Amino acid sequence: MPGVNRPTSPIRRQAAAPGYHHGALRKALLDAAEEILLEQGVQGFTLRECARRAGVSHAAPAHHFGDARGLLTAFAAIGFVRMAELMQSRSDAAADEPLARLVAVGQAYVDFALGHPAHFQLMFTQGRLDAEDASLQEAGQRTAQILSDALGEVARANELPVHDLPARMLLAWSAVHGFATLVIEGQCSQAFGLDTGGPDNASAAAAQVLALLAPALAMPPAQPPARGRAPR
């Protein structure tokens, strides 16, 4: 059948000869968006500036993304996909031991955030994304699922009770998310000289933090004050 899986001469497209048709405008716009987000934050993003940086008239993006919200939503969804990929690959590469896997996933979460702060911040931004967008939701859920699965394995291996799994999940997620957020926002150095310096320093700091956290995630719940109250 003609037309099926026909290669679209990707090299030509990448070369992006400066003709009337850009050839790779979609990607160029996403790159421009990342640039702007890094430089100015979400606040500073405008569709016109984005088009300007991609070297195209300001009406052009509409053909690919509809409007600004559409472009940012697409960008955020890509971020979730990549984050999930990194988390999965780090998990696969880790020692075949549940807690090591969980730590690897957490570290991947942080490393993605430090390596792609524009993506990370946008992914968790309200108000400029289309939260109803199907691919955004799906990518976000997939990301969370990887963390959840890793924790589930730890729980199984340590015979942890099911009832406090959600709390453990929240703790794990809060810790990596909070760490990434604080470092990216520069709060650590600002508030009182916790030096998380460059991304490398910060990544190493995250490893320390995760090493402290991991035991708590794998630990059986504190024994209830054995007297009184029958178990239900």
Next chain:
Amino acid sequence: MPGVNRPTSPIRRQAAAPGYHHGALRKALLDAAEEILLEQGVQGFTLRECARRAGVSHAAPAHHFGDARGLLTAFAAIGFVRMAELMQSRSDAAADEPLARLVAVGQAYVDFALGHPAHFQLMFTQGRLDAEDASLQEAGQRTAQILSDALGEVARANELPVHDLPARMLLAWSAVHGFATLVIEGQCSQAFGLDTGGPDNASAAAAQVLALLAPALAMPPAQPPARGRAPR
């Protein structure tokens, strides 16, 4: 000496008779700002809208805050002050035991965020605040100091080594900050139905999370693999 500590007839001011002079415009603008931040997020804040809600011409705020950045910075600084107050009072009210105090401080951090999401989000926003502002910096540092002190007491009581205190601090701070951020942003319910429902539910969930976290913060470091490498 006349003019010293003269009361400025606070009641009259609060009453804010609708004359030419507003009488309590500063407060009215800050209240309006909070309203806007809650409804629209930082994105949606404009000085003109703020003046509008305060019932005043759009040039009026300049007399009190200079410009939009000044107003938001003042609002954020107030947030840090109030957060610090809450953390301190909860710490004072807690059982006289270092770990209980630390947990109380962490819970206060989360509760403030849940109770004043507009403040919380703005306090950690980049780009629209004057990060160099002295009172903003001071209030932020004071807040962090309370958490740091509480952790310090735990470390002393448990004879924890000094070298990993920064990592413990980061873990504690990351966890409460991440938790608050995720809940406020609505990620918890969105990503996979961790139900943190209303603020009360969320506060209770935070208590569970802190109960899991606390032991890790007070636990002595994992014994190093005793063989090899002399201690330095």
Next chain:
DNA sequence: TGTACATCAGTGAACGCGCGTTCACTGATGTAC
């Protein structure tokens, strides 16, 4: 107690700007025959 004056706090008109959106258009590309 009264008067003059300085300062403070708010007004409202005007400005220039960049934004998002729309629209008729046109060049380029791909497909049918």
Next chain:
DNA sequence: TGTACATCAGTGAACGCGCGTTCACTGATGTAC
């Protein structure tokens, strides 16, 4: 291989809007004498 045609992708001018800032002004308040 050529031709006609539909569709796609980008242009550029125009629009109306809300924004921040400036400025001359004025009403209200407080102080000196």
